Amino acid sequence: MYDEMGPAGRPDDPYRDIRDWLNATDLETLRRKSLEAETLFRKIGITFAVYGEGGDPERLIPFDIVPRVFNAEEWRKLERGVIQRARALNMFLHDVYHRGEIIRAGVVPADLVYRNAAFEPAMIGVDPPRGVYSHIVGIDIVRVGPGDFYVLEDNCRTPSGVSYMLENREIMMRMFPSLFARGRVLPVDDYPTQLRRTLSGVRPIKSQSDPTIVVLTPGAYNSAYYEHSFLADQMGVELVEGQDLYVEGGYVWMRSTGGPKRVDVIYRRIDDDFLDPLCFRRDSMLGVPGLMDVYRSGGVSLASAPGSGVADDKAVYTYVPDMIRFYLGETPALNNVPTYKCADPTDLKYVLENLHELVVKEVHGSGGYGMIVGPKATQAEREAYAERIKADPRDFIAQPTLALSTTPTLVEEGVAPRHVDLRPYALVGDEVRLIPGGLTRVAMRQGSLVVNSSQGGGVKDTWVLAE
Amino acid sequence: MLSRTAENLYWMTRYVERAENMARLVEMGARMSALPTSTGHRTEWESVLSAASAADSHAESYGEITRESAVEHILFDLKNPSSVISCFAAARHNARAMRTALTTEAWEAINDAWIKLRRVRAEEVQGERLIDFLGWIKSRGALFRGALDSTSLRDEGYDFMRLGFFVERVNNTARILDVKYYLLLPATEQVGGGVDHYQWTTVLRATSSLRSYHWVYRGEYRPAYIADFLILNKLSPRSLAHCYEMILQHLDSLERKHGRRFACHDLASISFGRLNGWTMEDIFQEGLHEFLSDFISRTNEVSAAIADAYWYGG
Numbered sequence A: 001m002y003d004e005m006g007p008a009g010r011p012d013d014p015y016r017d018i019r020d021w022l023n024a025t026d027l028e029t030l031r032r033k034s035l036e037a038e039t040l041f042r043k044i045g046i047t048f049a050v051y052g053e054g055g056d057p058e059r060l061i062p063f064d065i066v067p068r069v070f071n072a073e074e075w076r077k078l079e080r081g082v083i084q085r086a087r088a089l090n091m092f093l094h095d096v097y098h099r100g101e102i103i104r105a106g107v108v109p110a111d112l113v114y115r116n117a118a119f120e121p122a123m124i125g126v127d128p129p130r131g132v133y134s135h136i137v138g139i140d141i142v143r144v145g146p147g148d149f150y151v152l153e154d155n156c157r158t159p160s161g162v163s164y165m166l167e168n169r170e171i172m173m174r175m176f177p178s179l180f181a182r183g184r185v186l187p188v189d190d191y192p193t194q195l196r197r198t199l200s201g202v203r204p205i206k207s208q209s210d211p212t213i214v215v216l217t218p219g220a221y222n223s224a225y226y227e228h229s230f231l232a233d234q235m236g237v238e239l240v241e242g243q244d245l246y247v248e249g250g251y252v253w254m255r256s257t258g259g260p261k262r263v264d265v266i267y268r269r270i271d272d273d274f275l276d277p278l279c280f281r282r283d284s285m286l287g288v289p290g291l292m293d294v295y296r297s298g299g300v301s302l303a304s305a306p307g308s309g310v311a312d313d314k315a316v317y318t319y320v321p322d323m324i325r326f327y328l329g330e331t332p333a334l335n336n337v338p339t340y341k342c343a344d345p346t347d348l349k350y351v352l353e354n355l356h357e358l359v360v361k362e363v364h365g366s367g368g369y370g371m372i373v374g375p376k377a378t379q380a381e382r383e384a385y386a387e388r389i390k391a392d393p394r395d396f397i398a399q400p401t402l403a404l405s406t407t408p409t410l411v412e413e414g415v416a417p418r419h420v421d422l423r424p425y426a427l428v429g430d431e432v433r434l435i436p437g438g439l440t441r442v443a444m445r446q447g448s449l450v451v452n453s454s455q456g457g458g459v460k461d462t463w464v465l466a467e
Numbered sequence B: 001m002l003s004r005t006a007e008n009l010y011w012m013t014r015y016v017e018r019a020e021n022m023a024r025l026v027e028m029g030a031r032m033s034a035l036p037t038s039t040g041h042r043t044e045w046e047s048v049l050s051a052a053s054a055a056d057s058h059a060e061s062y063g064e065i066t067r068e069s070a071v072e073h074i075l076f077d078l079k080n081p082s083s084v085i086s087c088f089a090a091a092r093h094n095a096r097a098m099r100t101a102l103t104t105e106a107w108e109a110i111n112d113a114w115i116k117l118r119r120v121r122a123e124e125v126q127g128e129r130l131i132d133f134l135g136w137i138k139s140r141g142a143l144f145r146g147a148l149d150s151t152s153l154r155d156e157g158y159d160f161m162r163l164g165f166f167v168e169r170v171n172n173t174a175r176i177l178d179v180k181y182y183l184l185l186p187a188t189e190q191v192g193g194g195v196d197h198y199q200w201t202t203v204l205r206a207t208s209s210l211r212s213y214h215w216v217y218r219g220e221y222r223p224a225y226i227a228d229f230l231i232l233n234k235l236s237p238r239s240l241a242h243c244y245e246m247i248l249q250h251l252d253s254l255e256r257k258h259g260r261r262f263a264c265h266d267l268a269s270i271s272f273g274r275l276n277g278w279t280m281e282d283i284f285q286e287g288l289h290e291f292l293s294d295f296i297s298r299t300n301e302v303s304a305a306i307a308d309a310y311w312y313g314g
Helices: A016-024 A027-044 A072-096 A110-114 A162-175 A191-201 A225-235 A291-296 A316-328 A345-353 A379-391 B003-033 B041-051 B055-061 B067-075 B084-096 B104-119 B127-151 B156-179 B186-191 B197-206 B210-217 B223-231 B240-258 B263-277 B280-286 B288-310
Strands: A063-070 A136-145 A148-155 A213-216 A238-240 A245-248 A251-256 A259-263 A265-268 A301-303 A358-362 A396-400 A406-411 A414-423 A425-428 A432-434 A439-442 A458-464
Touching (some): A016 A063, A027 A063, A027 A406, A027 A414, A027 B104, A063 A162, A072 A316, A072 A425, A072 A432, A110 A316, A162 A191, A162 A439, A191 A213, A191 A225, A191 A265, A191 A301, A191 A425, A225 A238, A245 A291, A251 B003, A291 A301, A345 A379, A345 A396, A406 A439, A406 A458, B003 B067, B003 B084, B003 B127, B003 B288, B041 B067, B055 B067, B067 B084, B067 B127, B084 B104, B104 B127, B127 B156, B156 B197, B156 B240, B156 B288, B197 B210, B210 B223, B223 B240, B223 B280, B240 B263, B240 B288, B263 B288
Parallel strands (some): A063 A458, A213 A238, A213 A265
Antiparallel strands (some): A136 A414, A136 A425, A251 A259, A358 A396, A414 A439, A439 A458
């Protein structure tokens, strides 16, 4: 098991300052600080909502005050890999909605794309500005050794969590200014500016010269509502709901106190299905009727483009290294976790025989729901799950349980190693940018590998140190 | 500005103002029921409930009116849409729906109040701690108003927030006066002695105006003066005239920002004109109760006209 802090003394040790700080601070103080941080989060209202489970629907994600740190060299490797992946994924999306070269070349099976639930026929032949489909790409990465990173999954639709990256840093700087005094931690706070620049850069052909950008939210009851309002606020753009927008004369308009105002770019945080009841789900109350017509005629930009989900499907994921070779002619800088596709009879046989060693996930699942961690499950649970797999093998993929790296974390018994993952965010516009940081999620329970916030995982500030 | 945001801002401040006014009404009730009067406790809480527009919902939930039931219903009952807790919940809901239009300070003031309010049980503040608790509610309102005042951009959002405060306040003052109007008629003065001056002061207490009244009228309680203070005197921050002066000021400001006048501007001007040109004698002539009911419905019309003008197609 690889602990990222490890013992003192390795060259270019990213954890030097953290180790000194932990050694110099007693547990009482750390606990007090941790409580203070929690109060701050609640006061600012940084919550995510969980409905239908009873209790307070507005929950706090546990925040761990011990940062996770990367040195410049580690980050360079990650950065190269993430940017490479974000480019390849966008080229793949353009390709599958146009000539489908990668399918003709026999690299990716046609079924997997064209019969995929996330494939959006309404997008065939549509040319989004600058050919960008997924403008914000979140790549989930785990680490098993010093230079050993694996990509767990790609998020091409509307990856969430970036507000935590920003607020975690804000709170850390407010509470521990001395930790930052040496000036080695690269700032993340220009993310909103970069996001705005990215969105502005993909304005449609018929756009006004100074484009009006909005963030489209499903509303205050959405679990990520805080993030939606936070990003709109930080970018200085309106946070709108479907009811605030309407389509007329080939454009999208926003109802404002001064009358209708034209909208050029929509950073939408609602799912494809709900975007436009005339084109997708008819019962959607969240979307804007006629939006897709305007989009297709170049009257408005949508970030991300509808149908982007076909690139982050868990079964398509297995082909991303092939996409990188196919479109970019490069060697993938980050590896995929070896994945068994239950749709494949050989793989299926292996998965069913080795369930006790594997993690099995639903192809379309998210948030850590509907998966099984073989080694942690009981015999009965494994048998029940095997039946589900057999019923519809195409719905499942399996991966070996990786020995995820740990970082020091403040828990009940003191500061102890806990498993973490990482989600950095790439912005794709006229160029691809990566903010030096990301969201580190941590499994707060000893031995647990599930870091999802909906399953009790916490978050940490993520530091990238300057050269 | 987004129409929905403007609407949320307007209702957010209305709800905070209403919560404060509810606390004042309860304070008045607690004070009056502690004094020996010919009318007895029950009628006092009855009029408090009716000034709080909560008499019907109280009757549904509790039946018999006691001090405890009235206090609980006005402060803590979520079934009463105008209870303090309902107001803060609604204000916070509105605030949350447009976090981007609120400064952090203003949001924290309202969120903090709501977080704490949720933890208080009615039993804990019945009895001796009630007055402290009411003071706390009023201080939350003051903190929120202060945060808005010192941190908000002076854009149209500010106008909508201020409109919310004053529309709510003018309605509240008019309602309290209307519940107690029979005490303020010139006839009662002539009767004298029959109704003691404590009763007159209830109206002043319920509007936090007791001390300022002293300064303006040199401590002499006369029903006509009290009515004058709360209706026509622009020195009083809760008088109908002052509230309308502020409503007009912010409507004018919106007119400058948008370059357009709407029906709400004309309606508010007419109402203000009535206050400006009239004396208390004119009002008594028309009938205090008639004047007040008419005024309340005019104010509701202004509020609806604001919605028509700015909540575009919402």
